[in-house]
Amino acid sequence: MSALRIHSLFAGYGASTVLRGIDLTVEEGESVALVGRNGAGKSTLLLSVFRETNILSGEIWVRDRRIDALPGYTAAKLGVAIAPQGRRVLPNLTVKENLLLGRSTGRAGHWTLKTIYELFPVLEERADRLGTMLSGGQQQMLAIGRALMANPSLILLDEPSEGLSPVLIDGLVDTLNKIRGAGTGVLVVEQHLSLVKRATDRFVILAKGEVVGSGTIGAIGKPENQALMAL
Numbered sequence: 004m005s006a007l008r009i010h011s012l013f014a015g016y017g018a019s020t021v022l023r024g025i026d027l028t029v030e031e032g033e034s035v036a037l038v039g040r041n042g043a044g045k046s047t048l049l050l051s052v053f054r055e056t057n058i059l060s061g062e063i064w065v066r067d068r069r070i071d072a073l074p075g076y077t078a079a080k081l082g083v084a085i086a087p088q089g090r091r092v093l094p095n096l097t098v099k100e101n102l103l104l105g106r107s108t109g110r111a112g113h114w115t116l117k118t119i120y121e122l123f124p125v126l127e128e129r130a131d132r133l134g135t136m137l138s139g140g141q142q143q144m145l146a147i148g149r150a151l152m153a154n155p156s157l158i159l160l161d162e163p164s165e166g167l168s169p170v171l172i173d174g175l176v177d178t179l180n181k182i183r184g185a186g187t188g189v190l191v192v193e194q195h196l197s198l199v200k201r202a203t204d205r206f207v208i209l210a211k212g213e214v215v216g217s218g219t220i221g222a223i224g225k226p227e228n229q230a231l232m233a234l
């Protein structure tokens with residue numbers, strides 16, 4: 004059974020339609036990169052899973068449940084977590100409190116404070132500091148850690164490398180591979196092709212709200228795919 008299946012999805016904001024007939028599937032434990040230019044609709048697609056957009060038609064399934072007409076939190080209840088773009092660390096909470104917040108919507112499983120601290124030791128060192136006192140890279144770790152605390156079967160990551168230095172991007176590659184190794188599915192919006200090449204199985208290219216290409220990750224550098232990514 005697929006972790007996520009989106010079929011012929013049309014969605015947008017208010018009167019504007021952004022996504023035009025999207026088909027996309029992520030299998031259990033699979034790691035998929037969603038690529039394409041700014042404004043292609045990648046974030047809109049992730050947000051649609053939580054009904055934070057205006058869904059016009061089409062279907063969204065999480066495993067065997069169709070959720071496109073159910074409340075936005077349904078995806079979370081069924082085991083999908085999101086680390087949204089811009090990190091959204093809660094300003095008045097400590098690092099530890101931010102992490103525990105992630106657990107409140109989730110299930111039991113591999114990811115606990117202990118395993119998150121093993122993944123990101125710096126978060127344990129700074130557990131009692133306010134989340135907003137962390138550096139950009141550390142806030143990114145916190146956002147990912149908070150999403151993992153829900154023990155999702157699928158995690159959606161929106162541009163996790165945004166603002167990270169090359170060294171931190173290497174760390175992010177390791178993190179994504181550890182998440183995959185723990186059996187958690189990944190759908191990651193990402194512009195850094197060097198990152199997705201090292202940490203995902205497959206790619207899907209979005210342009211102007213449509214899927215225009217896809218393939219196994221080894222083919223992402225082919226000229227025809229580069230051309231589709233520039234559309």
Ligand SMILES: Nc1ncnc2c1ncn2[C@@H]1O[C@H](COP(=O)(O)OP(=O)(O)OP(=O)(O)O)[C@@H](O)[C@H]1O
Binds near residue numbers: 047
């Ligand atoms: N809250 C919103 N209200 C209205 N339009 C929006 C909103 N958010 C995004 N859009 C529009 O939807 C389109 C797709 O944006 P989206 O953020 O999904 O693209 P993206 O592929 O994630 O690109 P980026 O990398 O820039 O985030 C753009 O034209 C954008 O201006």
